[in-house]
Amino acid sequence: MTAMPRVQRIAEGLIRASGRRLPDEERAERCREWSAELPAILYDESVHPDLMRSVRALSYSAGIAVTTRRLSRAARLPRRAPGSAWRDGAISARPGNLGLRATIGLASWLVIIFTTVSLLRAFPHPGGWPVVLGLGLAGAFVVFCLADIVRAPAVRYLPKWAWALICAVQIPGGGIIYLSVGRVGRSPSLPPGSAQSR
C-alpha cells in the first residue's frame, strides 16, 4: 500500500509529459481529467493484488501517451492538404548537434549498464520475477524502437533496415543509439502533421 503514492506520482508525471503534445488550451484540463482517474485505479478494491493496480495505473498512463498522440494528430492532419509533400529539406534542416545527441546516448547506455551490473552484484542469483521483468523490459524496449523505426517518415544517417538491425543486435545499446542519433524527432522545423505521416 505504501508504494501507491509513489506510483501515483510517476503516473502523473507520465501524464504531464504526454500532455505536452496537446495544444496549450486543452492541456491543463485534459491532464486534470486523467490525473483524477488515477486514485480510482490505484485504490480499486476489485483488483488484486496491489501490484496489479500499479501495473494498471502505469499502463493507463501509457495509454494516455497514445491518446495525446492521436489527438494531436487528429488536430493537425486537416491542416495539411491531402497528398501534399512535406517541405523539402525539413529533416536535414533540423539542427543536428550530433555530438550532444551522441553524448546523451552514451550516458544513458552507461547508466543502464552500471545499474545492471550493480543489481547483479547485489543479487548474485536473481530468480523468478526479476528476471522476467528484466527480459520483459528489454523486449518492450526493442519492440518500441522497431515500431518507431517502422512508423517514422524518415531516419537519419543510415537506412531503416540498418537501424532496425542495430536495435535488434545490441540490446539496449543499439536502441539507445537509434533514439539519440538516428531518430528524427518532432521539431518546429517540421511542418505540422509530417512527423506522423507514413
Place this chain on the structure above:
Amino acid sequence: MCSLGPVKLTRPLERVLRVLTADPAARHYGYDLMKAAKLPSGTLYPMLARLEQEGLVEAEWEAQRPDAGGRPPRKYYRLTAEGARVARLELAQAAVPDRRVAPGTARPAHGSTQ
C-alpha cells in the same frame, strides 16, 4: 441524421456505446468506462474526444464534494439525446449484418454537429 457520420462503428466503439446506452442517463468517468467496456485508455479517450466533437457525448466536471476525501474532481461522460438516438440506431443496425447504412452517407461534413 441517422448515422455516426465520420465516426465508423468499430468493435471498441460498439462496446462503449453498449455501455453508454445501457442507461443513457448514467454518468461515467473514464476508468469506469474502461472497465465496463474492457478497453485500454489509449483506445477509449480518443474515441470519447471524437464522440464529444460530434456532439454525441457530453462531458461535465464533477462538483467538488466535501465528502470526497481530497479526491480531485472527475470528468464524467454521458450520451446526449442525439447521441442516445444515434447509438441505439447504430447498434440495432450492427445487430443485423449486411443491412448497414454505409457510414458517412447521412452526414455531409466532419464537425457539422447540430
